Amino acid sequence: MNDHEKTREQLLEEVRRLRERVAVLEERRPTLIIRNDQEQQGTLEELRATEELNWRIIEAVPGGVVQVAHDGSVIKANATALRTIGLTPDGKVHRWVRDYEPFTIWEDGSPCPAADYPVNRCLQTGQPQPPMTIGVRRPDGQVRWGIYSAVPFPEVPAGQPTGALVTFLDITERKRDQETLQERESRLRLLLGQMPAVLWTTDFELRVTSAVGAGLAQLDKKPDQDVGLTLYEIFQTFDPTYLPLAAHLRALQGESVSYEMEFMGRWFHSHVEPLRAVNGAILGCIGVAVDFTERKRAEEAIRLAEEQARVYSQRLQGLSRRLLDVQEQERRHLARELHDEIGQVLTCLKLSLEMGPRLGAADVRARLGQAREQIRELTSRVRDLSLRLRPTMLDDLGLIPALLWHFERYTAQTQVRVRFEHRGLERRFPPELETAAYRIVQEALTNVARHARTDEARVRIWYDHELLSIQVEDGGAGFDTEHLMSSGRSSGLSGMHERAQLLGGRLTVESTRGAGTRVMAELPELSTE
Amino acid sequence: MGTTWKLLLADDHRMFRQGLRAILETESGLEVIAEAETGLEASRLTERLQPDVLILDLMMPALNGLEVARQVTRRSKRTHVVVLSMHANLGYVVEALRAGAGAYVLKDASADDLLQAIRAVMSGKRYFSAPISEAALEDYQRNAEGSPLDPYDTLTAREREVLHLTAEGNSGNEIADRLFISPRTVESHQANLKRKLGVRNQKELIRFALQHSVKPSAP
Numbered sequence: 001m002n003d004h005e006k007t008r009e010q011l012l013e014e015v016r017r018l019r020e021r022v023a024v025l026e027e028r029r030p031t032l033i034i035r036n037d038q039e040q041q042g043t044l045e046e047l048r049a050t051e052e053l054n055w056r057i058i059e060a061v062p063g064g065v066v067q068v069a070h071d072g073s074v075i076k077a078n079a080t081a082l083r084t085i086g087l088t089p090d091g092k093v094h095r096w097v098r099d100y101e102p103f104t105i106w107e108d109g110s111p112c113p114a115a116d117y118p119v120n121r122c123l124q125t126g127q128p129q130p131p132m133t134i135g136v137r138r139p140d141g142q143v144r145w146g147i148y149s150a151v152p153f154p155e156v157p158a159g160q161p162t163g164a165l166v167t168f169l170d171i172t173e174r175k176r177d178q179e180t181l182q183e184r185e186s187r188l189r190l191l192l193g194q195m196p197a198v199l200w201t202t203d204f205e206l207r208v209t210s211a212v213g214a215g216l217a218q219l220d221k222k223p224d225q226d227v228g229l230t231l232y233e234i235f236q237t238f239d240p241t242y243l244p245l246a247a248h249l250r251a252l253q254g255e256s257v258s259y260e261m262e263f264m265g266r267w268f269h270s271h272v273e274p275l276r277a278v279n280g281a282i283l284g285c286i287g288v289a290v291d292f293t294e295r296k297r298a299e300e301a302i303r304l305a306e307e308q309a310r311v312y313s314q315r316l317q318g319l320s321r322r323l324l325d326v327q328e329q330e331r332r333h334l335a336r337e338l339h340d341e342i343g344q345v346l347t348c349l350k351l352s353l354e355m356g357p358r359l360g361a362a363d364v365r366a367r368l369g370q371a372r373e374q375i376r377e378l379t380s381r382v383r384d385l386s387l388r389l390r391p392t393m394l395d396d397l398g399l400i401p402a403l404l405w406h407f408e409r410y411t412a413q414t415q416v417r418v419r420f421e422h423r424g425l426e427r428r429f430p431p432e433l434e435t436a437a438y439r440i441v442q443e444a445l446t447n448v449a450r451h452a453r454t455d456e457a458r459v460r461i462w463y464d465h466e467l468l469s470i471q472v473e474d475g476g477a478g479f480d481t482e483h484l485m486s487s488g489r490s491s492g493l494s495g496m497h498e499r500a501q502l503l504g505g506r507l508t509v510e511s512t513r514g515a516g517t518r519v520m521a522e523l524p525e526l527s528t529e
Numbered sequence: 530m531g532t533t534w535k536l537l538l539a540d541d542h543r544m545f546r547q548g549l550r551a552i553l554e555t556e557s558g559l560e561v562i563a564e565a566e567t568g569l570e571a572s573r574l575t576e577r578l579q580p581d582v583l584i585l586d587l588m589m590p591a592l593n594g595l596e597v598a599r600q601v602t603r604r605s606k607r608t609h610v611v612v613l614s615m616h617a618n619l620g621y622v623v624e625a626l627r628a629g630a631g632a633y634v635l636k637d638a639s640a641d642d643l644l645q646a647i648r649a650v651m652s653g654k655r656y657f658s659a660p661i662s663e664a665a666l667e668d669y670q671r672n673a674e675g676s677p678l679d680p681y682d683t684l685t686a687r688e689r690e691v692l693h694l695t696a697e698g699n700s701g702n703e704i705a706d707r708l709f710i711s712p713r714t715v716e717s718h719q720a721n722l723k724r725k726l727g728v729r730n731q732k733e734l735i736r737f738a739l740q741h742s743v744k745p746s747a748p
Binding site for chain 1: 593595615616618619620621623624637669672673675676677678679682683685686724725
């Protein structure tokens with residue numbers, strides 16, 4: 001309807017409404033415009049100062065701050081944010097938040113979609129978002145990690161759309177350090193898990209604060225089992241001179257100490273040092289102990305074996321020397337006998353046979369008769385010498401004939417009668433056995449003649465259960481066996497011992513002063529080789 | 530003496546053999562049909578030629594004289610063995626006789642001795658050079674038997690102690706305490722005792738001990 005058609009009332013109403021609207025507008029204007037230039041200037045300056053302060057604060061914050069508009073465009077970013085996520089070639093942040101999508105990843109390395117960004121959620125929901133760790137790959141390939149959170153900004157009445165303020169903390173270095181630490185820890189764990197070692201720390205009162213290592217298993221302890229106990233409790237002593245305690249006390253004073261110790265049956269190479277704070281102050285001790293029990297035992301065993309070897313070597317030398325000695329003795333004896341017994345008769349024989357031309361037939365016959373006699377004597381002596389060295393009866397006939405022969409000569413020489421008792425000897429035995437038995441009896445009887453001051457000896461030999469037993473007994477003077485052993489003169493006694501031992505048997509000598517002596521030997525028939 | 534006796538000489542000493550042959554061949558009625566230098570040869574030749582008498586040296590290489598005598602007496606029944614030896618030891622004589630020899634002549638005896646020996650064995654008798662004699666041999670055999678061996682004498686001092694304590698009725702533990710040894714050692718001694726004395730159980734052990742109670746308990 002145009003103005004011609006309107007009534008006067010309608011037109012007045014319109015004017016009235018217009019006037020109201022103008023009045024309203026005029027009411028508002030004063031807040032923005034009514035101020036004079038100076039006031040306007042002051043207000044603007046205040047604003048500018050406040051804004052500057054705000055942004056100073058934002059720049060100084062050790063984190064990134066980005067203001068994002070409701071449509072997802074980036075309005076402003078502080079210097080830290082630029083450094084971290086300024087990905088454009090000229091180092092600026094992307095225009096749109098969604099431009100970051102190709103470059104963002106979660107901690108597990110999978111891509112992080114833009115929809116999941118705290119900022120986008122915040123824009124969507126209008127709610128503040130909890131922090132999330134997101135990684136941003138930079139053009140140089142490096143990933144910067146940050147903990148991102150977002151809050152709505154500016155504040156508006158509920159329901160109204162608004163932008164967001166993103167804050168993030170760059171944790172790239174921290175993450176790297178964590179990873180390095182983890183790697184080091186797992187290396188250490190591997191090392192400790194494989195080596196039989198114990199690694200521990202204590203506080204200043206020597207209370208254990210940690211204890212790990214495979215070495216603990218040998219001590220029947222679990223990792224950190226002793227945490228809370230003091231070393232005094234663990235070692236059950238307060239003695240400060242006790243090696244491990246002394247070492248720890250010195251470590252607390254700043255020294256590094258190495259020592260060896262035995263604990264619960266295991267041997268350890270230990271090393272303890274002061275545990276220092278970052279400022280160098282000593283907080284306690286840190287120590288490591290390596291279990292070298294096996295090696296020590298091996299070393300012990302080697303040492304013992306070497307010791308034994310030395311003893312055996314000495315014995316061997318001793319025996320060799322004795323052997324040579326005995327050989328020389330025998331030869332000397334033989335040489336003398338040959339000289340004394342044979343030599344003399346030969347000389348006589350030579351004289352007998354020196355026939356001069358002056359001798360008559362009768363004299364010659366007489367001389368020849370003498371010579372024949374001397375030859376017979378000689379033959380007999382040679383035979384005797386030979387038998388004495390080793391009776392052929394022993395090889396040809398066996399123990400009984402050989403012993404009987406020996407007893408006959410022995411009694412003739414020494415006036416000591418021999419009573420012979422035997423059982424089970426009607427057979428031959430291995431030559432070494434028969435020889436050993438013969439020699440033992442021979443030696444024992446020699447001793448009887450030499451020391452016992454008696455006129456009878458008893459020789460008993462019996463074979464039973466594969467054992468040849470020999471006994472030579474007298475009721476004579478007896479002797480102090482201890483004394484004879486230590487005086488070292490009894491090579492005859494030890495010779496008998498050796499014979500018995502070499503055959504896997506044994507020999508004992510019982511003797512009592514005034515009551516007699518008894519030599520007993522047991523020789524197994526089967527060789528113990 | 531119509532027949533000639535056939536002899537086989539076995540000795541490893543050639544000169545001796547030749548000397549012996551010379552002596553023997555001066556005798557009528559004796560003929561040396563072969564000589565052997567080793568025991569093996571002696572045995573083979575004797576078996577093959579079957580002489581009346583084998584004159585055998587005990588000490589020969591390869592096969593010892595005693596073994597030859599054993600083989601010969603088995604394989605050649607008609608041959609009489611006369612052993613020649615340097616050894617006057619009666620042990621050898623006994624062994625030689627056991628091996629089947631009929632005579633034992635000493636090498637340093639006279640030729641006459643050997644001839645006597647040959648004549649003796651051919652008439653089925655034994656012969657020995659002096660001083661070997663039957664009497665001496667009997668003596669030797671008796672000596673060789675020795676005196677009876679009393680098992681009690683074969684016990685060690687410790688074993689005797691255990692024996693007497695057992696006979697007195699002590700238990701193993703009591704004996705162990707008395708002797709300051711372990712019960713196991715006592716058991717071991719008792720086992721040895723049973724073995725040495727040839728008894729089977731405790732009862733027999735005690736009986737034996739009682740039989741010997743007159744003996745002093747320690748040397």
